[in-house]
Amino acid sequence: MKRNRLLHNQTDSDPMGTVANLFDVAMVFAVALMVALVSRFNMTEMFSKEDFTMVKNPGKENMEIITKEGQKIKKYTPSEEQESSGKRGKKVGVAYQLESGEIIYVPE
Template identity: 55%
Template sequence: MRNKRRKRRFRRTDDEALDPIAAVANLFDFSLVFAVALMVALVTRYGMSEILSQEDFSMIKNPGKDNMEIITKKGDKVEKYRADSNEEAGGSKGKKIGTAYQLDNGEIIYIPD
């Protein structure tokens, strides 16, 4: 009779204790929190917080190199243009041949490379 009392005393009646899926749900919640924290860390690390704002912007990656990219955001639309891609340039490729400067009086000066 004594053994029966011990078994009754240590028997769990909670539904959560008997549910084997409860641990998986906790892991899923943890993975969501980890993914959001990782995205926030990457955005702040690479200085791309402009993408999350409501302002329009343009960003140039690798300026003056062959793999230069121009990323523009207007409203909710984000467009990416690669300098080496020929689909938007009418099928032709080009190269940088100089630099143009606009002075305060509106005059433009071109300096070939």
């Protein structure tokens, strides 16, 4: 009995303990990567409580308008909407926002 106790000391580590530690490290890495990507692509607005509107690729064929109202996030792609509804539109002017916050519309 004494010899068996000496061979299996209580301070021996569990081999599966290393796997658990690797899982913890991987989870920390994954969360850090997600935070870095969100901050890199300026997507922090998605997690705020404020409503907002964002335009991706303005004036191009693949333009998208993303709006957040409360908990709902809506994505509007003009080309998809126009094809499905049969309606067509055209550019009628340009809006500029001054440093003071005032918005000026210039018709074409």
